[in-house]
Amino acid sequence: MNFCSHCGSPDLHLVVPTGDNRPRQVCSACATIHYQNPKIVTGCLPVWEDKVLLCRRAIAPAYGLWNVPSGYLENGESVESGARREVWEEAAARVELDYLITLYNLEKINQIYLQFVGALVDGQYGVGEESLECALFTEDDIPWSEMAFTSSVFTLRRYFANRRSGRKLLHRACYPEE
Template identity: 80%
Template sequence: MNFCSNCGSNTIGLIVPQGDNRERYVCGNCGIIHYQNPNIVAGCLPVWEDKVLLCRRAIEPRLGFWNVPSGYLENGESVEDGAKREVWEEAAAKVELDYLITLYNLPKINQIYLQFVGELVGGAFGVGEESSECALFTEKAIPWEEMAFTSSTFTLRRYFENRRLGKKILHRGAYPDL
């Protein structure tokens, strides 16, 4: 951080503010503390009959690889609304959320994933602007070697595990494993 977003000063320094326990960027001119916190990623695994909907990424990172529709939560947006929006943006599809399946931490890149399972409304989907292709897959047909992110693989494995058990369990995970 080079300049204070409050006053424009270039007197930003890393210090431990009084009453805090870690270094923060603090403006030497106006004293404002610039907190930097993890990004929340919301997503949903759309399900239709015995298949799941995956999207092939048309953008970086991991261009050309498959993923569970997910993306950064917007300010003022609930996690549920963010998950639905991401399915719409990536797969031109609507979902009815069923349950939260994964809470997945990526502490090295400051991300927290919250993934839902949702029913694909009417089985209808298309290809959103962030995808080059969207398709329904049975468990056996999942392109495991072409998955974009560990969060997607974790969610898919937990979904099929839950389905075999006939349960709706929330799973917690991290990369690397904590």
């Protein structure tokens, strides 16, 4: 942020506003306080029979690597509708959300992952614009060494653990660990 988005002044300073306890970008010209907050990455692991659906990324970062369909939550969306949208955009598939499995904090880059497990409707999928390919994998076939993000590895491992124990637990973690 180089200029105040409210008045256009370059006179921004990192100061602790009155009544606050941490530094913010504050405009000296119009007094606007510019807050910055973490973003939610929402997604869903689609399940069909004993398999899960992954997408190989056609975009940076992690081009060519496999991922649980996920992306930034948009204004006006619920976390749930964002997860369904991401599955549609990345895999041209519809899911019925089952349960929230992952709360994964990437504090260093201000991202909070919220991922669901969902049923792949009719087992149908295609390839979204942001994907090179999409495919169903059994646990033994998961391309563990070609996963895009640690969040996907976390969600996959916990999903298979949940399935073995017959439970629908939410798993929480921080990366790096707190």
